[in-house]
Amino acid sequence: MKLILANPRGFCAGVYMAIDVVDQMLDICPNETIYVYHEIVHNRHVVERFKRRGVKFIEDLSEAPDGSIVVFSAHGVSPALKAEADSRNLTTVDATCPLVIKVHNEAIRYARAGYQIFLVGHADHQEIIGTRGEAPDAIQVVECPEDIPNLEVKDPNKLVYLTQTTLSTDDANVIIAALKQAFPTLKEPPSEDICYATTNRQRAVRVLAPSADLTLVIGSRNSSNSVRLTEISQNVGTPARLIDDRSELDPSWFAGVNTVLVTAGASAPEDLVQELIVELIEKHGGEVEQHDVYHEQVEFGLPGTLKELMRARGIDPTGRRVMRKDADEAMGAWLDRHGIGHRTVDLTVGATH
Numbered sequence: 001m002k003l004i005l006a007n008p009r010g011f012c013a014g015v016y017m018a019i020d021v022v023d024q025m026l027d028i029c030p031n032e033t034i035y036v037y038h039e040i041v042h043n044r045h046v047v048e049r050f051k052r053r054g055v056k057f058i059e060d061l062s063e064a065p066d067g068s069i070v071v072f073s074a075h076g077v078s079p080a081l082k083a084e085a086d087s088r089n090l091t092t093v094d095a096t097c098p099l100v101i102k103v104h105n106e107a108i109r110y111a112r113a114g115y116q117i118f119l120v121g122h123a124d125h126q127e128i129i130g131t132r133g134e135a136p137d138a139i140q141v142v143e144c145p146e147d148i149p150n151l152e153v154k155d156p157n158k159l160v161y162l163t164q165t166t167l168s169t170d171d172a173n174v175i176i177a178a179l180k181q182a183f184p185t186l187k188e189p190p191s192e193d194i195c196y197a198t199t200n201r202q203r204a205v206r207v208l209a210p211s212a213d214l215t216l217v218i219g220s221r222n223s224s225n226s227v228r229l230t231e232i233s234q235n236v237g238t239p240a241r242l243i244d245d246r247s248e249l250d251p252s253w254f255a256g257v258n259t260v261l262v263t264a265g266a267s268a269p270e271d272l273v274q275e276l277i278v279e280l281i282e283k284h285g286g287e288v289e290q291h292d293v294y295h296e297q298v299e300f301g302l303p304g305t306l307k308e309l310m311r312a313r314g315i316d317p318t319g320r321r322v323m324r325k326d327a328d329e330a331m332g333a334w335l336d337r338h339g340i341g342h343r344t345v346d347l348t349v350g351a352t353h
């Protein structure tokens with residue numbers, strides 16, 4: 001069986017940063033309980049690994065005692081939640097991805113300028129809850145084209161749309177086209193809200209899935225961008241399965257399958273991909289081909305709130321930075337160590353993000 005490994009896959013810059021924030025907190029506050037509001041990233045393994053190190057995940061701020069330390073997850077929170085934390089005298093560290101903060105800032109700016117905002121995304125997703133909270137009176141969430149007739153419009157010349165960062169570009173384009181048809185004066189966001197990591201992982205699947213009989217996506221079911229990768233594969237005609245790890249593999253999926261595409265959502269750890277490769281090679285034999293569709297170079301620094309906390313505790317944050325690791329390079333060395341044959345196919349088109 002041929003295994004095609006999609007690149008890019010797995011951790012994005014925002015996830016590296018958010019995980020690193022909790023790692024650093026465990027390092028600099030060894031004797032305090034670290035509370036994390038919501039899953040730090042939407043991945044079961046990441047959350048369980050932190051739980052084993054003593055981190056407490058909460059869905060309501062009342063679960064954190066007054067004066068304790070709370071980390072806000074990569075998905076962002078509303079100003080109301082931040083105000084509640086302040087009123088409770090909580091020490092907060094904000095691990096919101098900078099690309100989510102960008103959408104928050106757009107929402108604030110347009111609402112102040114008197115615009116009504118159509119926020120395209122999933123109403124119950126943590127990111128949309130946080131963004132909507134920036135301007136609840138100005139924002140209406142649009143989940144699908146069927147929502148459009150119910151939108152209330154005060155001034156057709158003051159309308160703008162924004163989007164969740166992890167949408168399927170295919171689905172978003174359909175909704176945005178329907179919005180533009182209904183409201184021809186609708187303004188676009190100043191720059192694309194669907195983030196580079198979502199776009200690149202989806203693009204890799206769109207390019208590679210047609211050559212495969214089955215796509216396996218490592219990721220959790222509550223990970224929006226992971227679910228979207230399965231949909232993109234299905235959109236190009238290749239069945240796809242979303243699995244948290246190799247234990248969820250079902251032998252019946254492989255009947256008549258000669259080529260499998262393996263990818264991972266932006267919050268899925270690379271070691272789970274490695275374990276999956278071993279399992280597939282042991283059971284079905286064959287070689288691994290790493291297909292590079294895009295090389296990513298994006299890195300984010302530590303959040304300002306974490307640096308403040310470090311300084312308050314006498315730690316110089318200068319030398320501490322989030323290290324992005326190249327999944328493909330690491331995988332090549334790992335495959336060599338395990339004696340698994342592999343080659344790299346370069347499909348990049350020159351652009352690097």
Ligand code: SF4
Pocket residue numbers: 012013014015074097098099100165166195196197198225266
């Ligand atoms: S998927 Fe995009 S928006 Fe979400 S954490 Fe990663 S880089 Fe940030």
